Amino acid sequence: MRNCIDNFKKSWKDLDKLSKLNENWEKLTGLELSKACKPLKIEHKTLIIAVNNPQWRQALIYNKHRLKESISGFGINLNEIKIIQNYEVKSLDKKEINAKTVWENHPSRIKNNNMVICKICNSPAPEGEISRWGKCTFCWRKNN
Template sequence: MPAPPEPAQSIRGCLDRLNQQWRQDGSMAALWQDWPKLAGPSLADHCRPLTLRQGVLSVGASHPQWRQALLYSKLQLLAAIRAAGHPVRDLRILQHHTARRSDPGDPLDEWNRHPSRTDVHGMATCPRCGSPAPTGEMAYWGHCSFCRSADLGAEAARGTDQ
């Protein structure tokens, strides 16, 4: 007969044990969790830990001014990280552009603003090729989308010839 299963544990208990293991292992998860307290609210909003390799924590800053602020407060930040029990020997400060996705909004609004909409912008004649084209394209590129495509193809061909 198999051994009886261990008694069920609460989710809270499981999460507490996981948190303790993170702390013991000196993992990035623990650093992520402590980051707002360690860096302070202003730095934490614009800078974040990226990697921890061989005791060197790489921290990314969203803008050169925030990178400068990190460099200025590097020693204090390193002391706070060590005092919290994280096994970090040194900090490496990097420029890191986070790609925060903005809310794209309603796709219908985007479609209504699209320069190729003839029902919204009307029609005109392309000054280059003389073809009828949406007025929005003329305002956006100065010519129709077919001429724009030809320009992009020519630019790409010149780039590969060099």
């Protein structure tokens, strides 16, 4: 029980440090770089940073000793910084994809697609399903 509580306290401290980093990320990395990367987590005194571009990743790897010194200026002492490629970090150049828009335009949506008859079970199905799988969702699920 005591070990669980100690682990929880440590993870809470790491989360507090990560929050502090996020608040000051632009100051630490500069405006352009702050938009291309973000701190993901701190674990065992190792900061994991996600970068959306190989060139920015290389620049961070080359200068991570300076970044580590800057971070220690905020009272956060790290043993290591790991930099990973992560394409999910939003970039200003990319159009942001809205989940609602994706769902509205999904091939299985009836309102955007004509209904056709499945050749296997003779049930009505959206045309998008038939064109995608050659059968309706129910027939597809039976075989997968």
